[in-house]
Amino acid sequence: MRYQKIESAIWHDEKFIKLTPMQQRLFFYILTCPHGNLIGCFVLKRGYIIEDLKYLPKSFDKDFRSLSESGLIYFDKDTQTILIKNFLKHNPITNPNQQLAATRILKELPKSPILKTFLVLNEGLTKVLPEGLTEVLLKPDSDSVSDSVSDSRTEYTYTPKISPSEKTSERTKVRPSSRKVTISTSLPENFVITEEIREWAKQKGFDRLEERLEHFKDWATANAKKYVSWDAAFRNAVRQDWAKLNGGGNSGKTREYSKLSNIYHTDDPDKYSKVRTTVIGED
Numbered sequence: 001m002r003y004q005k006i007e008s009a010i011w012h013d014e015k016f017i018k019l020t021p022m023q024q025r026l027f028f029y030i031l032t033c034p035h036g037n038l039i040g041c042f043v044l045k046r047g048y049i050i051e052d053l054k055y056l057p058k059s060f061d062k063d064f065r066s067l068s069e070s071g072l073i074y075f076d077k078d079t080q081t082i083l084i085k086n087f088l089k090h091n092p093i094t095n096p097n098q099q100l101a102a103t104r105i106l107k108e109l110p111k112s113p114i115l116k117t118f119l120v121l122n123e124g125l126t127k128v129l130p131e132g133l134t135e136v137l138l139k140p141d142s143d144s145v146s147d148s149v150s151d152s153r154t155e156y157t158y159t160p161k162i163s164p165s166e167k168t169s170e171r172t173k174v175r176p177s178s179r180k181v182t183i184s185t186s187l188p189e190n191f192v193i194t195e196e197i198r199e200w201a202k203q204k205g206f207d208r209l210e211e212r213l214e215h216f217k218d219w220a221t222a223n224a225k226k227y228v229s230w231d232a233a234f235r236n237a238v239r240q241d242w243a244k245l246n247g248g249g250n251s252g253k254t255r256e257y258s259k260l261s262n263i264y265h266t267d268d269p270d271k272y273s274k275v276r277t278t279v280i281g282e283d
Helices: 008-012 021-032 046-053 057-069 096-108 114-121 133-138 145-151 164-173 195-204 209-222 230-239 248-264 269-280
Strands: 041-043 073-076 081-084
Touching: 021 046, 021 057, 021 081, 041 096, 041 114, 046 057, 057 073, 073 114, 081 114, 096 230, 195 209, 195 230, 209 230
Parallel strands: none
Antiparallel strands: 041 081, 073 081
């Protein structure tokens, strides 16, 4: 389940209060609809909105056009891609897990001029994207991204230009430091098992990941734990069998490995037999 922040200050926002009640309801739907994601840029088809909000098509076109012209959203009709302008300002990317998810989402989005607008508005996010991804996203299918945006302004499609002052304002809000800063954070609400962890567990012979994750999240929440990398913390929990899911003789080996790993500072289970030989004297 996703959680979106909607600040009470929205009721004093000049653009928002000029909308009609139905247009405000439409904006709230776009913010919270099940088709959204954690970056506020996603495919949203006209038919979905009409069906979910029981709109008459003509009424929807009028309200959507007004919402677009207000500057609260950008929309590309050709790809049905929508961008909520200040989404990441109120729902920022806060941990490596979310960075991986944001990267995956951007790769999966259809090629659209909206992506250039997204990267300009969220310049800070580009600093943590994989090398080369930004260039691929910015590469237009036509000769000019700006031409493509202008040509797509038909019916309820509207993509406002970003003024130089607006760009400067966004840059000052997100100004990453050249020095790497590590910050411990609480357990993310949407923390999940990544494909990288699943592959690691498969290679190391660890199973029952979902049960281990449930125990790990309960433990972290109950103890108000904070980590720089939650993926690394979860790997330790799996490696050392915090959930105590390894039965029989294997559980004894896991406990013994955990103790030895603390002594010899090794976190690789493949080195277990070598360490055990050194300490106990067995081949």
